Amino acid sequence: MVARITSQMLMHTAQANLQLSMSTLAKLQNQAGTQKAISKPSDDPAGAGESMRIRADQRALTQYGTNIGDGLAWLSTADDALSAATDVMHTVRDLVVQGANSGSLNPASREAIATQLDSLKASLLATANTKYAGRSIFAGNSDAGEAFTAAYASTAVPGSSVERRISPTATVRIDVDGTAAFGDGATSVFALIDQISTDLRAGTDINTHLTAVDGAISSILGEQSRVGSRYGQLETTKELNMAQSGSLESQRADVEDVDLSKVILELKTQEVAYQTALAVTSRALQPTLMSFLS
DSSP states (O other): OOOOOOHHHHHHHHHHHHHHHHHHHHHHHHHHHHOBSOSSGGGOHHHHHHHHHHHHHHHHHHHHHHHHHHHHHHHHHHHHHHHHHHHHHHHHHHHHHHHHOGGGOOHHHHHHHHHHHHHHHHHHHHHHTOEETTEETTSTTOOOSOSBOTTOOBOSOTTOOOEEEEETTEEEEOSOOHHHHHOOGGGSHHHHHHHHHHHHHHTOOOGGGHHHHHHHHHHHHHHHHHHHHHHHHHHHHHHHHHHHHHHHHHHHHHHHBOOHHHHHHHHHHHHHHHHHHHHHHHHHSOOOHHHHHO
16 A cells, blocks of 8 residues: 655655754854864763863873972972082082191181181071972971071971872872981081081091091982982973873864864755755645645
8 A cells, every 4th residue: 555645744854854954064064163073972972971081181191290390390409409518518528628737727727717617507508498489398298497497407207208299100209308418416417517617616636527528428419319310200201291191182182173174075065965955845845725725
C-alpha cells in the first residue's frame, strides 16, 4: 500500500530540513567569528573534557613557572651573599697572616689591623642577614627580623627550610643553612673574628687562628656549591617547563581552535546550500486552496 503524502507532511519535512541547515550555518558562523571549535560543552563533550584537563595542566605549569622564578631569585641572592662573604673571609685571612708577624708590628699597627677586622666582621654579619622579599635567606622558616642576632646567635628554626614545588613530584630548597655557612653563637665565624681581633690587641700570636679561618672559608664555599647545584636544577626545570608549556598550548589549540580557512570554506558552502534549499522549498510548496481553507 502506498502511503499518502500530504502537503502538511511536505511542509513539516521542509521545515525540519531548513532548520537543520540553518543550525549548521549558525554553528559555522559562530566558529568563524570566535575561531573556537567548542562554544559550550554540548558541542563536543569529549573535547570539552580534554580541554578542561589541558587547561588545568596549563594552570599548574604556570604556578610551577612562578615558583621556579621565585626560587631562582632567592638562590641568586644567596649566591651573591656567599660570594661577598667569601671575599670578606679571604681579606680576614690576609690580615691574620699580616698580624701574625707580631715581631714587626707595633701596638698602633696591631690596632689598625684589629680595627679592620672589626669592620669586616660587621660587614660579614650584615651579609649573613641578607634578605629577599623581606625574608632572611639564611634563617629558614623563622619569622625573626634577622638571621643572626648581635650576639651572633642564629634565629633559624632547627631543621626548617624554605622550599618551592617545581613539578608534580619535585621540590627544591631555596634558602641556605645559615648555621652551616657561618656557625652559631660562640662557634660562629663572627665570634672567631672577634677573638682574633682581641688576641691581636693583646699582642697574642694569632697564627693559630689560620686553620679556623680556612675552615670557615670552606664552610661558606660548601654552601655556595650547594646553592649552585640547586640553581642549575631550577634552570634545567625552567627549560623543561617552557617546553611543556609549548606542548600543552599546541594540544589546547588542536582541541579548541578551528582551522579558519577550512571553516570559511564550509561556511560559504553551507550558505549556498541553505539558499538553494530555500529556493527549492518555495517552489515545491506552492499555496493550494487547502492552504487558504485551513
